[in-house]
Amino acid sequence: MNQKNVYELFPDPIFHYKLENYKQINKELLNYILELQKKDKKGNNRSNKGGWHSPNFDLVNPGPPINFINSFKDFLKHLIEDEFGWEYVPNKQRIVAMWAIINKKNSYNVRHNHQNCYLSSAYYIKKPENSGDITFHDPKEAKTYRFPEVEKHTSYSTQSTTIKPKEGDLLIFPSYLYHDVGINLSDEERVVVSFNIDIGY
């Protein structure tokens, strides 16, 4: 047989991390988010269709958002230094924005990416069954604009990948990566927190 090797070049990485103390963190964050919603029922209009998109969290004063950040900051440092091989300079990697989205029944998020940052994230606070999963889309237009008829999807021909996270899961991915969230078909609310990380030197 002819020897075969496949070099899998230039992948788009999704990091899937489970917070250790997620139950406590989720309780605190959920209260914080519901308080925000009381004060700003309209919220923002971004990728959310039908759902409520919060204003940005307070990342200056102590509170649930800062506790949440502290719970994954070692992981984030490891990811930047070891997985990406980027230079880690304390105070130069900044969480530039953090917000929540509550998708009630029939809400979803249209395809979007996150501009002017390097890494983005989705953290799951409430994730009932059938409440909508996240789908990532291949960023290579040259590949996805014109392609042969696909008979069987493989990791090379696929153009989108859906991930089904659970409560307490933290996904971190490159900000350029387009994604969307499926319709919430459950009767319960789906609550996520998102944030963007930028690095300046």
Added chain:
Amino acid sequence: MKNYQIYKLFPTPVFHFKLENYQELNTELENYILNLRKKDEKGQRKSNTGGWHSHNFDLTNDNTAKKFAKIFEEFYKKVIINEMGWKYDSNKVKMEGMWSIINKKGSFNIQHNHPNAYLSSAYYVRHPEKSGSIKFFDPREQKNIRYPIIKNYTNISAVITEITPKEGDLLIFPSYLYHSVGENLSEDDRIIVSFNVDIDY
């Protein structure tokens, strides 16, 4: 720290095969190519800088060229069916052009890709040491135009991947993938055969 998973989505594959009995095939190919050069010393100018680029082999009338094409067909057929999962209809899958490049000392190939095809290839007939490796370039502009300071390149942050093939090696890769060939720093000629595969429906 390994309390997390990484999904490496949408990789760009480079398939690396080694041909059995390549020595015999390479002798035949080399004779064929040198004969073509005698009749067409000017060749044509494409990505080749300093090297000789043949015109396309005559895959309609020339039985020797057809025989070579047949040998490579087995490999791209495998890639199409098993790896890419594309529908394979032998009337629709066509080798669109097959040619050779001879890089003498000081020659190289500038960065290019192969339009109007799905798969492209390089097969190594003669590959002396230091005669020029092939470099593949990350197709994602949004990742490459702006990025943090890189301390260690990793599989995730890499922008270029260099492969140093040996004689008898066949590389098959998506045609949109930009690549270049380094300068031939040896005293001997580097000889390769390339081809494109297209599929219409």
